[in-house]
Amino acid sequence: DTVAKEMVYFKDNIGPVLKADNAETMQKHLSELKAAAQRSLELVPGSLAKKGKESAEFKDYQQGMQQFIAVIDETSALAAKGELEQAKEKAKALLTIRNDYHKKYK
Numbered sequence: 259d260t261v262a263k264e265m266v267y268f269k270d271n272i273g274p275v276l277k278a279d280n281a282e283t284m285q286k287h288l289s290e291l292k293a294a295a296q297r298s299l300e301l302v303p304g305s306l307a308k309k310g311k312e313s314a315e316f317k318d319y320q321q322g323m324q325q326f327i328a329v330i331d332e333t334s335a336l337a338a339k340g341e342l343e344q345a346k347e348k349a350k351a352l353l354t355i356r357n358d359y360h361k362k363y364k
């Protein structure tokens with residue numbers, strides 16, 4: 259398995275999260291996104307293959323992924339309360355995290 263393969267799940271699920279018109283649909287896509295992020299946590303991106311798992315860069319990549327998972331959980335908690343608009347607002351932070359870490363390691 260590779261980070262690039264997992265990213266397909268990120269790509270397929272972020273849109274449906276951001277435009278969900280009910281909490282159940284949002285939760286379904288959030289949980290697929292979270293599962294992919296959890297698998298990605300232990301995978302080394304191509305750009306860090308030579309640096310390896312003990313490198314500061316890989317630990318920083320993992321920190322980004324943890325931050326991403328934390329925002330998924332916060333989004334999910336809002337959706338569970340039926341606060342769909344706030345949940346969508348929160349989910350926009352996922353794009354900011356993506357942009358930051360793509361700049362560094364993609």
Ligand code: HEM
Nearest residue numbers: 261262265268269272303304305322323326356359363364
């Ligand atoms: C909604 C969020 C995200 C989307 C839609 C997304 C999408 C993508 C896509 C389409 C690729 C190209 C895959 C390919 O080469 O075939 C990619 C690569 C990559 N993404 Fe993401 N991404 C997201 C979040 C993140 C986050 C949070 C991180 C890190 C903390 C990350 C790290 C990377 C890395 C390292 C690559 C290069 C993989 C490699 O070539 O080994 N992405 N992403």
